[in-house]
Amino acid sequence: MANNRSRYYLWLFRAYFKRMKRTIVSSLVLGILVFFALVGLIKFYFLPLIFKTTENIGYAGSYTAQTIPESIMNEVSYGLTKVEPGGKIIPAASESFTISNDRVYTFKIKKGQRFHNGKELTAANLDVNFEGVSKKIIDTYTIHS
Secondary structure, three states: OHHHHHHHHHHHHHHHHHHOHHHHHHHHHHHHHHHHHHHHHHHHHHHHHHOOOOOOOOOOOOOOOOOOOHHHHHHHOOOOEEEOOOOOEEEOOEEEEEEEOOOEEEEEEOOOOEOOOOOEOOOOOOOOOOOOOOOEEEEOOEEEO
C-alpha cells in the first residue's frame, strides 16, 4: 500500500510539473534575480547609510614647525632618537647613542636604513644643521656632534 501511495505522489508531481513547467521555471528564475537584486541593494545602498565611514584626507589650518601634528611629523621626518610616552629618550634611526661632557653626542646609526630614493643612511649623508652644532664623522655609521 505504501508503495502505491509513493507512486501516486510521484505520478501527481510529474503531471503537475509537466502542466506548470513554464510557471515553475520562470518563478524560480525571477526569484533568484530578485534575491540578488535585494542583496546588492542592501550591500551597496543601505549598509553604507547605516555604517557610515569617513576618510580623513588632511589637516585644516596653518602650522609651524612647533605646532605641526605629531602624526604628520612622523610621516615626514624620522630622527636619530625618539621620545617615549613616559619621557624616556630611546634610539630611533640610531642603534645607540652616548652623551659625554653634556655637550658631545655620539650616534651609532643602524645599518640598512634607506631614504625614499634608495640611498642608504650613513654618517656622511646625515644632515645636522643646528645652530652651534658641528658634525664630525668617525666612521661610515658613527657621528659626533
